[in-house]
Amino acid sequence: MISVHLRLVLLICNIALTVVLGVFTGKINFWIMKIINSRRLYMRQFTPSITHKALNRDTFKFLLMGLMVLDHISYFISPYLADIFHIITRVVAVGFAYLVVEGLHYTHSRRDYLFRLGIWGILMVLGNYLMNLFVLRKDYAMSITGDNIFLTLLVGAIIVCLWDNHQEQKRKRLLRVVSVILVVIGIIPILEGSFIIFPFMLITQITHQNIKQRNLSYLALMLVMAVIELPMALSIGTSDPLMLFDSVAMNASDTFFILIVPLLSFYSGKLGKYDKQLKYVFYLFYPLHLWFIHLLASLLCR
Template identity: 30%
Template sequence: MVIDHINIYLGNVLHLPLWVSLLGRFVAPLFIFFIIEGFYYTHSRQKYFLRLFVGGVLMYGINLLSNILMNNTTNPYTKQFDVFYLFQGQNIFMTLALVLLWIWILDTMIVNHLHIARYTMLIIALVVIMPFIIISEGGPYELVMGLIFYLFRGNFKRISMGVTIFSILLFVHALMTYFGQVEVGSLYQTLTFDDEYMMITVLPFIYLYNGQRGGNGQKWQKNLFYYFYPIHLIIIYILSNIF
């Protein structure tokens, strides 16, 4: 993850090769995998969601401040202020929170015998949340991964098939982008830019998962990522502005 973020913001300065972007494509799917695992293991799904959601709101604030201070609020095409660019930046917290909420609602519909009125309300909730997932960081891809990990949980063979098929479709899409459009660069440039097909590299890590919690259960280990994620991005944002 750190390498991926360094590549995004400092890759040109460090003259990193284009293939570096491929190295981190397993990270977000692995986060999603453990979000689904956490969905079943957590003592409170509500607190689990709120931790991620609050982290997402915090990251929006950090991105907002960073873009204002660095004057990254102008659309490079229209040369005008764009509110979307005001909040641009990394925010996997919000993606994880929204995917968790979507899966939670879906699970409620599948597991429980609901009255038609509540069932309808939950379907509406799924539809309402969908656009927010689509515009979140990697949202469409991670939602598909979340569905695969949720529906096939505990069955590595089916998870492998689902992830492989999805990755092949994304690879075909990348090829279609290259062969179907003009001035998109070389095939190498296209495949290292439209590179979500490399999410297939998450499979070895899932295979090695033994279903046990890592570490010794201390609170700092549980909360480490919640602190590390924003801190390392703040440092990278500052370095990006300096260089």
């Protein structure tokens, strides 16, 4: 039998333990909610809501995916209509690049985010290779790395993480220098769209708290692209408007990424109602729609 004194001691210890745990867990919950709320506040500040009718994250993704299809159906439409689609769809790559930069501020684990992009990039490399090897005719073969935006977004995300690091000052500067070097290396057209996507993502990261500064920086990048690309596009030795238009659409299309500015003015930055359920829709849609279009072209086009 337990003595009365021992029972009393155990009761007091139990009450004390309950109080301590209650206070301790209460503090934990308080700090957890504070962190969550600060993260939500930070996200709201990343992309300020312009209007109650603005596009949320899910709607924005679906719009970009629809435009993406228009850019890839050139096999089945007239060349000049394909030129028009090619120009207006320059917002697609930078639109998803913007979402990646935003996502890096949203995610609970940047390492997992990068890992996910890397895995899908590798899967698409394998898929492109197998499609070329066993399915597609040579005329409609896919570029192993060129038709793979995942790899470009992965390197762009690494650039953003290197810039937005939380190391001590000396190491922080070194990592930022590395990020700028990667942007410069992106001039070499090894990965799809790296020429425009890398600087776009770095600009988005640096200026995301100031919309006016962000848009002016995008405009400056557009002017740089125009200076680089337009002279070559316009030097085809003809004054035919249609031929000039075709040359600009094909050889100076990066300039038209600036169309993302008016599109972003309708983007609220808010999560959609089905954001969790639709998390992997783009990861699946992007390779599947490309493989399907190339397969159709290989079967139907002669």
